[in-house]
Amino acid sequence: MKLRILLADDHEIVRRGLCALLQKHEGWEVCGEASDGREAVEMAKRLKPDVVIVDIGMPHLNGLDTTRQLLQHDPQFKVIVLTITDSDQIIREALDAGARGFVLKSDAARDLVSAVEALQSKRMFFTPRVNDLVLAGFLEKGHAISRNEPPNLPTLTAREREVTQLLAEGKSSKEVATVLNLSTKTVETHRSNIMRKLSLHSIRDLVVYAIKNNIIQIQMPPQIQRPTETTVA
Amino acid sequence: MAVRILLVDDHPIVRQGLRTLLEGRPGWEVVGEASDGIEALDKVESLQPDVVVLDITMPRMNGLEACRLIQQQPNASGLEVLVVTQHDSPQMMREALDAGARGYVVKSNAARDLLEAVEAVSQHRVFTAMARGPQASC
Numbered sequence: 426m427k428l429r430i431l432l433a434d435d436h437e438i439v440r441r442g443l444c445a446l447l448q449k450h451e452g453w454e455v456c457g458e459a460s461d462g463r464e465a466v467e468m469a470k471r472l473k474p475d476v477v478i479v480d481i482g483m484p485h486l487n488g489l490d491t492t493r494q495l496l497q498h499d500p501q502f503k504v505i506v507l508t509i510t511d512s513d514q515i516i517r518e519a520l521d522a523g524a525r526g527f528v529l530k531s532d533a534a535r536d537l538v539s540a541v542e543a544l545q546s547k548r549m550f551f552t553p554r555v556n557d558l559v560l561a562g563f564l565e566k567g568h569a570i571s572r573n574e575p576p577n578l579p580t581l582t583a584r585e586r587e588v589t590q591l592l593a594e595g596k597s598s599k600e601v602a603t604v605l606n607l608s609t610k611t612v613e614t615h616r617s618n619i620m621r622k623l624s625l626h627s628i629r630d631l632v633v634y635a636i637k638n639n640i641i642q643i644q645m646p647p648q649i650q651r652p653t654e655t656t657v658a
Numbered sequence: 659m660a661v662r663i664l665l666v667d668d669h670p671i672v673r674q675g676l677r678t679l680l681e682g683r684p685g686w687e688v689v690g691e692a693s694d695g696i697e698a699l700d701k702v703e704s705l706q707p708d709v710v711v712l713d714i715t716m717p718r719m720n721g722l723e724a725c726r727l728i729q730q731q732p733n734a735s736g737l738e739v740l741v742v743t744q745h746d747s748p749q750m751m752r753e754a755l756d757a758g759a760r761g762y763v764v765k766s767n768a769a770r771d772l773l774e775a776v777e778a779v780s781q782h783r784v785f786t787a788m789a790r791g792p793q794a795s796c
Contacts, residue, residue: 436744437769442675534670 428545429456431474433465433491434507435483443478443533450538462486463604466494469502476544478537480530481508481515482642484594485604489639490586492522497583503544507533511554515639520559526550580622586640588615592628593635661780662689664707666698666724667742668716672765676711676742679772686776695719695727702728707737709780711772712759714743714750725757738779742768746788761785 430447432455434440440458447453457472459465462479463486469477477495481488488506495502505526506519519527526540529552540550551559581589584605591601598616602609625631635641663680665673665688673691680686690705692698694716702710710728714721725739740761741754751762760779763771764787771787778785 436672436675436765438672438675438679438742438765438772439669440675441678441769442671442673445674445678446671530671531669534674537671 427452427454428476428541429454429472429474430541431455431457431459431465431469431472431477433459433462433478433483433488434480435460436480439480439530443537446534446537447541450541453541462488462491462494465491466498469495470498476503476505476541478505478507478541481506481519481639485591486587487590487640487642489518489522490583490590492519492524493583496523505537505540505544505550507537509642511552513558516555516558518639520555527552527555581619585615585619585622588612589619589631589635590640592616592619593632593641661686661709661776662705662707663687663776664690664692664698664701664705664710666692666695666701666710666716666721667713668693672713676768676772679769680711680776683773683776695721695724698724699727699731702731702737703733706733709776710737710739711776712739712741714741714745714754722753722757725754725759729758738782740775740779740785742772748788751786751788755784755786762787764788 430453432440432443434443444455447455456474457468459468462483465477465479466486479488479491483491492504492506495504504524505528506524507528507530508515509530511529516527525544526549528536528540543550587605588601591604596604598612599609602612605612620626623634625634636643663686665676667673667676677688680688689707690701692701696719698710698712712721712725721741721743725741728734728737728739738760739758740763741759742763742765743750744765746764746766754762760782761775761784763775767787775785775787
């Protein structure tokens with residue numbers, strides 16, 4: 426019986442690359458593709474894949490919250506997180522969310538097959554940096570990085586995190602209501618609660634909070650330097 | 659008409675996705691890949707492609723700088739650069755065109771726009787596309 430894999434990444438070009446990579450492996454099939462976290466959760470519930478590969482930086486519902494929702498629905502889901510960065514905070518959040526694999530996007534062509542193979546064999550797969558962090562945590566605290574440690578966002582419910590992401594992406598309360606199938610009034614109540622709990626005063630504050638806490642991710646453009654700006658010493 | 663294409667992106671998985679799309683087109687050939695701007699300059703010189711598909715955010719040398727330097731290479735006449743980037747920004751598009759790119763496609767739309775864009779720039783026509791649109795699957 427084939428191992429069934431669900432892919433979730435907002436860039437189709439990346440999904441095509443992942444498909445090409447994974448489908449070379451005999452006995453594996455990509456059973457579905459999702460372009461955001463919400464779609465991934467819906468598809469996973471329907472398709473019941475053996476492995477779910479989720480990008481962290483997805484619109485509507487980021488990969489970390491996608492992982493949380495998947496495992497809340499069914500703790501048997503095996504999730505590999507794809508990320509562009511392996512900062513300590515991202516690693517901790519991915520582990521806390523319950524990911525069993527952690528692969529850098531830049532290394533996906535090299536590591537992803539090994540990661541899926543590990544999960545297929547009921548093992549975990551992490552980058553060397555994650556392993557170092559887990560080991561350091563174990564040595565320092567007498568236990569591995571704990572899933573019982575206080576999460577970074579202790580005061581927000583799962584729904585509030587979803588609303589936070591959508592607002593930080595620039596959606597209005599009405600648009601958020603449409604996406605989440607809620608009334609605008611309910612969304613506005615969530616919005617007020619979020620602002621109060623986090624002591625935020627503006628949408629700008631909310632966006633900064635969302636970026637700092639990996640609810641949304643941004644990539645800075647390169648330093649633009651025109652040739653005419655170059656000075657000769 | 660045969661089109662020789664060089665792919666430049668620091669993520670191998672993105673290059674694989676681009677290759678999968680482009681190799682389906684009869685007469686088009688992906689002649690090489692590079693993972694940053696410096697490697698791209700070397701490959702342009704040695705492979706002499708017709709079109710360079712170029713990411714912007716890369717280590718060592720970014721795509722804008724590479725684009726400027728590619729234009730200055732002696733064997734670059736007739737070569738066109740198509741920028742494929744995740745920066746969905748009019749300012750960045752202007753920077754890319756100012757740097758000498760003939761086309762600009764946003765990565766989130768690449769599966770939709772890439773073939774049309776390569777076709778256009780290979781015929782020395784400008785192609786730019788930024789708005790989000792529907793996406794197909796593999």
